[in-house]
Amino acid sequence: MVQSMTKTDTRDVRATIEQIKELEDCGCELVRVAVPDAEAARSISSIKEGASIPVIADIHFDYRLALMALEAGADGLRLNPGNIGEPEKVKAVALAAKERSVPIRIGLNAGSLPKAADPKLTVAQRMVDAALQQIQLLESLDFDLIKVSLKAFDVPTTIEAYQSIAGKVPYPLHLGVTESGLPGKGVIRSAVGIGTLLYMGIGDTIRVSLTAHPREEVIAGYEILKSLDLRQHGPVLVSCPSCGRADVDVVKLAEEVEEQLAKINKPIKVAVMGCEVNGPGEARDADVGIACGKGRAVLFKKGKKVGVVEEKDFVVALMREVENMIS
Numbered sequence: 001m002v003q004s005m006t007k008t009d010t011r012d013v014r015a016t017i018e019q020i021k022e023l024e025d026c027g028c029e030l031v032r033v034a035v036p037d038a039e040a041a042r043s044i045s046s047i048k049e050g051a052s053i054p055v056i057a058d059i060h061f062d063y064r065l066a067l068m069a070l071e072a073g074a075d076g077l078r079l080n081p082g083n084i085g086e087p088e089k090v091k092a093v094a095l096a097a098k099e100r101s102v103p104i105r106i107g108l109n110a111g112s113l114p115k116a117a118d119p120k121l122t123v124a125q126r127m128v129d130a131a132l133q134q135i136q137l138l139e140s141l142d143f144d145l146i147k148v149s150l151k152a153f154d155v156p157t158t159i160e161a162y163q164s165i166a167g168k169v170p171y172p173l174h175l176g177v178t179e180s181g182l183p184g185k186g187v188i189r190s191a192v193g194i195g196t197l198l199y200m201g202i203g204d205t206i207r208v209s210l211t212a213h214p215r216e217e218v219i220a221g222y223e224i225l226k227s228l229d230l231r232q233h234g235p236v237l238v239s240c241p242s243c244g245r246a247d248v249d250v251v252k253l254a255e256e257v258e259e260q261l262a263k264i265n266k267p268i269k270v271a272v273m274g275c276e277v278n279g280p281g282e283a284r285d286a287d288v289g290i291a292c293g294k295g296r297a298v299l300f301k302k303g304k305k306v307g308v309v310e311e312k313d314f315v316v317a318l319m320r321e322v323e324n325m326i327s
């Protein structure tokens with residue numbers, strides 16, 4: 001499942017609901033809200049009235065906020081045990097969550113680990129050890145609605161930690177590479193980390209953390225899943241990189257087509273190819289495609305030529321075929 005986190009002030013209920021709606025519109029399946037104080041915790045009950053997807057409360061430092069968030073109807077809790085403190089406090093939260101059958105994600109971040117018992121352990125090993133301690137604590141309370149995340153900025157550390165914990169516990173894993181940055185490089189970092197783990201069969205929910213509107217996180221999340229054929233979600237654009245053979249501006253054409261495809265939410269594979277020589281062949285498994293020549297282009301479906309169009313009609317003709325196919 002694709003998760004994101006609102007970037008509004010949780011106490012501003014209207015703005016938070018508005019952002020959750022934007023996330024729902026682009027396919028977000030779980031949303032997390034920051035709970036920095038009591039007012040934010042109490043706001044969850046009103047936020048839930050406007051949200052159609054589960055709302056998870058993100059708690060740091062103060063376990064009482066977790067209790068308040070549960071009271072307010074949070075569908076899940078994310079706790080960072082490293083900064084919650086004594087086991088008694090985690091216990092109090094677990095008992096309240098159990099009463100309501102609300103899952104708790106033990107969310108470890110490499111940057112906020114408890115002190116290492118053994119300084120020789122790697123960061124990944126320390127994350128796993130800390131998570132196992134918390135898991136044992138919850139299990140000792142007969143609480144098993146557990147999810148785990150072990151996020152680091154460093155991709156090899158993230159992969160090592162998740163691989164290790166996946167072999168040790170049966171609980172769902174929430175994947176992420178934390179603080180991965182602005183969309184361009186951050187998406188690559190996240191895709192390498194999350195994608196590698198998913199390819200190994202590890203991971204149940206994902207969040208791409210980006211310094212951007214959370215909509216970007218959801219879009220990137222689906223792109224990772226689509227790249228691995230784990231999900232179909234909206235159109236896929238196949239476009240050639242262009243080269244000296246192209247007689248058209250392939251970049252501009254692909255951008256225009258992508259803009260049009262953004263309005264469609266059905267799965268369809270569309271190809272934009274710069275020449276007729278390799279076009280249909282290179283995009284053989286596309287549902288609909290265009291292979292451009294000088295002033296004209298060949299339209300093709302499933303790799304077979306179905307017509308010829310003039311340059312001024314490239315986008316319109318391609319989109320007409322797309323609409324025909326999905327209607």
Ligand code: SF4
Binds near residue numbers: 240273274275
């Ligand atoms: S499809 Fe044609 S223009 Fe595009 S990269 Fe291949 S050879 Fe070059």
